[in-house]
Amino acid sequence: MHQDSGVHTNRLWKGLVPAALLALAAGCGADPRSPESPPADLPPGETTGPVDATPSSPPPEVEPGPGGRSWFHRFGGPQDDSGTGLAVDGSGNISVVWLSTPREDDERDSVPGQRRGLSVAKYGPDGTERWVRDFSRMRVASPGVAASPSGDVFLSGNAFLYPLDFGLGAATDGFVVKFSGEGEPLWQRRVGQKVYGMAADGEGGVLVVAEEWTPEGHVPVLAHHDAQGAFVWTRQLELVAEGTELHAVALAPSGRTLLAGRLVGPLTVDGRAFGSDGGQGLVLLAFERDGSLAWGREWRGVDGHVTGLKLDPDGGAVLVGGFRDTLPWGDTSLSGPGAFVIAADPDGAERWARPLECGAASAPPVVAVDDAGQVVALCGGTLSAYAPEGTQREQRLLSPGECPEGDCPVTGTALGVVPGQGVTLAGYQRHGGAAAGNAWDQDAFLRLLTP
Numbered sequence: 001m002h003q004d005s006g007v008h009t010n011r012l013w014k015g016l017v018p019a020a021l022l023a024l025a026a027g028c029g030a031d032p033r034s035p036e037s038p039p040a041d042l043p044p045g046e047t048t049g050p051v052d053a054t055p056s057s058p059p060p061e062v063e064p065g066p067g068g069r070s071w072f073h074r075f076g077g078p079q080d081d082s083g084t085g086l087a088v089d090g091s092g093n094i095s096v097v098w099l100s101t102p103r104e105d106d107e108r109d110s111v112p113g114q115r116r117g118l119s120v121a122k123y124g125p126d127g128t129e130r131w132v133r134d135f136s137r138m139r140v141a142s143p144g145v146a147a148s149p150s151g152d153v154f155l156s157g158n159a160f161l162y163p164l165d166f167g168l169g170a171a172t173d174g175f176v177v178k179f180s181g182e183g184e185p186l187w188q189r190r191v192g193q194k195v196y197g198m199a200a201d202g203e204g205g206v207l208v209v210a211e212e213w214t215p216e217g218h219v220p221v222l223a224h225h226d227a228q229g230a231f232v233w234t235r236q237l238e239l240v241a242e243g244t245e246l247h248a249v250a251l252a253p254s255g256r257t258l259l260a261g262r263l264v265g266p267l268t269v270d271g272r273a274f275g276s277d278g279g280q281g282l283v284l285l286a287f288e289r290d291g292s293l294a295w296g297r298e299w300r301g302v303d304g305h306v307t308g309l310k311l312d313p314d315g316g317a318v319l320v321g322g323f324r325d326t327l328p329w330g331d332t333s334l335s336g337p338g339a340f341v342i343a344a345d346p347d348g349a350e351r352w353a354r355p356l357e358c359g360a361a362s363a364p365p366v367v368a369v370d371d372a373g374q375v376v377a378l379c380g381g382t383l384s385a386y387a388p389e390g391t392q393r394e395q396r397l398l399s400p401g402e403c404p405e406g407d408c409p410v411t412g413t414a415l416g417v418v419p420g421q422g423v424t425l426a427g428y429q430r431h432g433g434a435a436a437g438n439a440w441d442q443d444a445f446l447r448l449l450t451p
Contacts (some may be wrong), residue, residue, distance in 0.1 A: 070422070070450045071127035072401035074429070076100060076443035079114035083426035083444040084142070086414040087200070089181075090149030092125035094416065094424050097145045097155060098444035108438045118143055120155055122183065125421045127448060131183035138164055146200040151181030152227075154206045156195045174210045178229065187229040192221045196247035203227055207257060209249040212236065220246045222257065222291065233291035241265030243280070248309035248319065255289035258317055260306045269293045275300070282306060284317060284348050297348035302327055304340070307364035312373045312388065315346035320356060320365035320377050329353035339365050341377045343390060352390030357382045359397065363413050363427070370417045378415040378425065400429055401447055407432075410445075422450035 075081055075098055083098045102114045118138045122130040143157035155166070155177045163170035166177045167185040174195030177188040192210025199207045204227030212219045217239045224232040240246070243264035250258045263283040266275045270293040274283055281300040288294050304323030312318060320341045327334040329342050330350030339356035356365055358379035365379040373388035385394040400408035412427040425447050432440035 069126060070448055072445065072447040073123070073127065074402050074443050074445050075119065076441075077113060077115065078111045078441060079103060079116070080105075080428075080442040081444040082428040082442065083413055083446060085144035086416050086424060086426045086446065087145045087147035087153070088416040088418055088424065089147040089151045089153075091151060092418045092421060093122055093130060093147070093151060094125070094418065094446065094448075095120065095122045095145045095147050095153045096414075096426050096446045097121075097143045098426070099140065099143065108440075118157075120145065120153065120179070120183075121446075122153065122181075123446065125418050125448070133179070133183050135164070135166060140164065142196075144198065146198045146206060148200040148204050148206075149202055150204060152186075152200070152204055153179040153181070153183070154198060154200055155179065156191075156198050156208065158194050174208075176206060176208055176225070178206070189225060189229055191223055196245075197249045199249055199251035201251055201255070202253060205232060207249060207251045209247060209259060214239070217242065218244070220244075220259075222249075222259065222287065224257070224291070233289075235291045237269060238267055240267060245305060246283070246285075248306045248321075250309045250311050250317065252311050252315055254315070256294060256315075257287040257291075258284065258309060258311065259287070260284045260309050260317070260319055262305050263298065269296065272296055274298045284319070284344065286348065295348055297344070299328070303336075305364075308367040308377075310367050310369045312343070312369050312375075313371060314373070316351065317344045317348070318342070318367055318369055318375050319344070320367040320379070322365070327353065339379050341365070341367065341375065341384070341386065343375070354386065354390060354392060356384060357395055363411050366413070366415045368415045368417045368423070371419060376415060376417065376423055378412045380411050381409070383412070383415075383423075383425075398425070398427075401445060403429070403431065405431055418448060422448055424448045 079100045079102050081098055081100045086096045088094055097120050100115055100117045117136040118140050119134050121132040139161045141158040141160050146154040158174050159172055163172045168188045171188050173190055174192040176191050178186045191208045193213040195210040197209045205225050207224045210221045219239055220237040223234040226232050241264045246259055246261040248260040263275045264280045281298050282302045282304055283298045285296045286294040303325055304321055306319050306321040308320040310318050322339045324337045332353040334355050339358050341356045342353040343351040356377055356379050359381050363380045367377045369375055375386040377384045381398045383396050386392050398410045398412055400410045408429050408431055410429040412425045414426040416424045418424050428442050429445050430440050430442050
């Protein structure tokens with residue numbers, strides 16, 4: 001088992017996901033800097049060319065567990081690098097995306113060789129590099145990835161300043177690009193003025209949630225594309241009030257779509273009314289295979305945001321996010337401000353709710369669910385695990401990887417489960433420690449934690 005140098009637990013999980021948590025040591029604090037802030041103009045010293053996507057060293061040799069071997073990859077160069085998304089395909093391969101941004105915050109000076117760009121890569125369950133694609137000098141907001149069971153990779157993001165080229169011509173506004181399992185670009189689509197999330201289906205297609213911006217306001221958009229990029233279905237919802245955030249999406253094997261988020265003001269979907277004038281709350285909507293509304297649930301008066309949504313093996317929903325004041329959920333009432341992990345039945349009925357520990361981190365919570373229904377939630381520098389019925393089993397601070405300085409704050413931003421192996425994480429880690437002052441460096445990482 002991976003060595004645990006932190007706090008020990010009195011109760012061990014017997015499943016794969018909780019056992020992987022024992023690989024975490026009590027770690028450092030979190031980086032308060034948000035990796036998704038739009039970058040400023042290119043500073044002096046930035047160079048062209050591909051982003052250095054080569055790990056700084058081979059995966060560390062760790063004692064293998066029953067599922068395989070834990071490993072850690074560190075990406076980047078003198079610029080700041082931030083892992084922003086990952087996805088796991090049907091063979092356990094992990095796709096990851098990270099951003100590289102010149103040092104522009106905290107009054108740090110530019111350094112020679114720093115670069116701006118976006119990188120997409122695929123790694124095997126054992127940490128072996130399958131391929132890396134580097135796109136230099138790109139300004140992209142909120143890039144994410146999804147993976148089909150067969151290994152196709154989808155990249156989404158927002159070209160907020162100028163069109164981007166991934167080898168298929170100009171990608172504009174909110175976009176999605178499909179790559180083959182070998183990393184070759186196949187097609188791309190504009191999906192809205194801004195894209196917020198996506199989920200791959202089992203046939204090589206992808207579902208995206210986005211917004212179109214009109215003079216009157218924002219219009220949420222759902223679009224399901226098939227393996228060739230054609231529409232399976234698409235629909236625009238009604239114009240929504242400022243502050244509405246219908247950003248979290250999940251796709252069930254049955255083809256049913258779930259959409260969740262913050263609702264400000266009223267919204268009518270297929271004749272069903274949600275929200276109220278001047279009100280706010282959380283909403284969870286389910287759509288059939290043709291895009292028609294199946295059911296909807298709302299929790300009025302909740303001042304919150306949904307940042308992650310996954311389905312459990314029974315078709316129920318698990319959501320994470322943040323809230324202020326209170327969050328009533330079934331027989332439970334959470335007190336804020338804070339973060340939450342909540343679960344609902346396949347028809348949207350409340351099951352359980354738990355407060356989510358985040359420490360000093362500012363990264364939005366994310367969530368993953370394994371084949372047994374066990375839940376893992378990641379909020380900044382803290383990883384928590386729950387049984388299918390909501391009992392908390394573990395809670396650990398993320399330990400740094402490859403930190404010779406001895407002081408490397410680490411923040412996780414993306415999370416997944418590799419069946420039969422363990423938990424995979426992406427994020428960013430600072431190097432240099434307090435002694436480095438404003439000369440610290442930030443690198444992206446991808447790691448696997450095995451039982």
